Amino acid sequence: MYRGDSPCIEKEDEIATEYPLTIVLNGEEFATLVCTPTDLKDLAVGFLASEGVIRLPDEIISVSINEKRGFAYVETINKQPVSLEFYAKRFIGSCCGKSRQSFYFHNDVKTAKTITTRSQITVDQCFRLIELLQQQSFYFQTTGGVHNAALCSQDDIIVSRTDIGRHNTLDKIYGYWMFHRIPLKDKVIVFSGRISSEVLLKVAKIGVGMIVSKSAPTDLALDMADELGITIVGFVRGEKMNVYTHPERMIR
Structure with a gap:
């Protein structure tokens, strides 16, 4: 559709798919995620790891996907029932006189890691990784309706994932890591969207010390x-970027 006297043109357009995936944990429904129907094993395992339900790959007995019905069946060694109430309650605590941990859920307290890596990255490498992510974002280019994230070395993308949900892209990355156990001390998450507190916590749970995005972070x-030792680099666009936290990891 065009303004004014320009003609209307009828044509097909590719639309992002919205797909409900219900995770069945040891025979009990645990959660339903709305997602893009790709890399579903990674998503199911990464989500459970992010929630603190599983901590190590050895805890997983099997993962199977019924794409037609929209179910992911996960069987783990620990058969004790999982309390959904536990995963929805806020944890009220303090840290060095601060109250930031009052924003964490119980499972966030268990699973968010403080990062101590001294690995560094150059400004040019940050620009390069954002460029690589954009080049690989074919589904975004055709639909404009998805987010992208990638686990990267300082020079290249190791694995990238796409989803309609920002958080799902990171859960897919986490699930991939659970299956492959790549060393993380010198790795970077490159991200297409806004860096919210939930996004930041997922990066901390994966165990990566830097997130680079073309978008903005939130104050929380x-x-x-700052508290968890993660470097945030935002607004990586053109020839500029903003380094918000732990700038000692950035070098020229």
């Missing part, structure tokens, strides 16, 4: 990144 994400 910056507070948490």
Whole structure:
């Protein structure tokens, strides 16, 4: 559709798919995620790891996907029932006189890691990784309706994932890591969207010390990144970027 006297043109357009996936944990429904129907094993395992339900790959007995029905069946060694109430309650605590941990859920307290890596990255490498993510974002280019994330070395993308949900892209990355156990001390998460506190916590749970995005962070994400030892680089566009936290990891 065009303004004014320009003609209307009828044509087909590719639309992002919205797909409900119900995770069945040891025979009991645990959660339903709305997602893009790709890399579903990674998503199911990464989500459970992010929630603190599983901590190590050895805890997983089997994962199977019924794409037609929209179910992911996960069987783990621990058969004790999981309390959904536990995963929805806020944890009220303090840290060095601060109250930031009052924003964490119980499972966030268990699973968010403080990052101590001294690995560094150059400004040019950050620009390069954002460029690589954009080049690989074919589904975004055709639909404009998805987010992208990638686990990267300082020079290249190791694995990238796409989803309609920002958080799902990171759960897919986490699930991939659970299956492959790549060393993380020198790795970077490159991200297409806004860095919220929830996004930052997922990066901390994966165990990566830097997130680079073309978009902005929130104030709570910056507070948490400062506390958890994570470098946030935002607004990586053109020839500029903003380094918000732990700038000692950035070098020219």
